[in-house]
Amino acid sequence: MVTNVTNFSRSGLYDWMAQRVSAIVLAAYVVFLLGYVIAHPGLTFAEWHGLFSHTAMRIFSLLALVALSVHAWVGMWTISTDYLTPMALGKGATVVRFLFQAICGILMFAFFVWGVQILWGV
């Protein structure tokens, strides 16, 4: 049995809700960005740079980056607590799971900071 001490909000319901809300934001962002790239076959640097210079796009991108951080954490947490269990790994499962979650958290934080740097560098 894996307890929920390391989850995002110490409440399964909030994590569940955060996963859904962030999913909708990410779906909207992905559909928009894919649609934009498909609609601009011969995309130039000026158009691409102009898109990400727009304040609305910066807000949308930063929102997507926050949603991505939440969504990735909840997803990786769920996977780690389902598979990195004492049943699968024996006694050391808690240590392995904690390390896995720590790496996921640090990696996602690095992605977030990098993403902010990219968006603010435009």
Added chain:
Amino acid sequence: MYLTNALPRQIALLPEGTSSVKKAVNSQRPVNLDLRTIKLPVTAYTSILHRISGVILFLGIAVLLLALDMSLGSEEGFEAVKGYLASPLVKFVIWALLSALLYHLVAGVRHLIMDMGVGETLQGGKLGSQIVIVVSAVLILAAGVWIW
């Protein structure tokens, strides 16, 4: 208990479920919870693919951020990314990431539809899984045509 995407496979793993199973059958009977030895239904395959595609995307963020960083950094960087995208290996990596993204998106939309109470029965679950496979396969093929 943490609310996870409720699927038959996962429900079987809940401690409450196992205790009621024991009560209903025979407490001496062994309960098989080893996923590697259980024949999985179609819903389980779409579920595990949703998870695998999620992990691939998590790692793929690094590739996508690198491309975004280069393409927005300078005109030369933008042209360099365009140049990379002409190579078959990069095309394949982008197609693989796009496939994971499209599958994850379609399977995620199905979850949101199921959250609204649609397709929650055993038959509805199977049909929903089949629709996810067909729709995502069509989108993944279309993405491949678009990339090449």
